[in-house]
Amino acid sequence: MLFCAECLAIILNFMSARDNFIYMPPLEPLFIVYEDNDLVVIEKPAGLLSVPGRLPEHHDSAYFRVLEQYPNAKITHRLDMATSGLLMFAKHRDAEVAMSKMFQARTVKKHYIALVQGKLELEGSVDVPLLTDWENRPRQIVHFELGKSAKTLYQALSYHEVDDITRVLLTPITGRSHQLRVHMQYIGHPITGDKYYHPEYQKTPLKRMALHASYLAFKQPLSRMDVEIKGNVPF
DSSP: OOOOHHHHHHHHHHHHHHHTOOOOOOOSOOEEEEEOSSEEEEEEOTTOOSSOOSSGGGOOOHHHHHHHHOTTOEEOSOOOTTOEEEEEEESSHHHHHHHHHHHHTTOSEEEEEEEEESOOOSEEEEEOOEEEOGGGTTOEEEOTTTOBOOEEEEEEEEEETTTTEEEEEEEESSOOTTHHHHHHHHTTOOBTTOTTTOTTTTOOSSSSOOEEEEEEEEEOTTTOOEEEEEOOOOO
16 A cells, blocks of 8 residues: 555654653643532643543543542543643533533534644635544544544634644534544644644644633533633643
8 A cells, every 4th residue: 555755654653652652641730710519620731631541550630630629520521632621520420411411412612722734714614524543543534434424613813924833713513533633634734733643743833732622601501501611722
């Protein structure tokens, strides 16, 4: 099988990142952005797992740290380890069930801020199906025959000509694994610092992947109050 130069670079970068991976989670305490009787939302730093991994050395996670303060907490959704931003936990079982149903029904509005390579024009959408690349997990690939439907809206916010980087607002309509990362790569604008999908991830103004979950809006399922949460974007 023949590979284009860009595809080969992506594969080699992925293999190197996977083989040399050492989990070194950030040590700073979690910052609580929002809290009520049923829910707590924290700012997860980049490099911290949302939930514990299978290996003992991967036990430290946002969930493990939240449990220290809220022993009955349950996670309602997840962020990739390399992604920072708003991560929600339910304080009890009823809240977990209610919020999980809302995420599944896509009634929770989510925004992300990202820095992508190249000049992204105005706004648009990416609507291509995704499938797990089983031989190279956790990578995902576009697959029009077997993939699950996935849609992302994007809006260019600003362009930095020196670094050839666009700041973009991303709105996932669906919630597939690595969706934003694969969709941006698919249209030729991979997220900077992304070790899985950027062919030259080392060339980044940051020491991390530039993807941040910046906004959540929903109707609190138990109190029925409208909730809008805005996080601080660290880049």
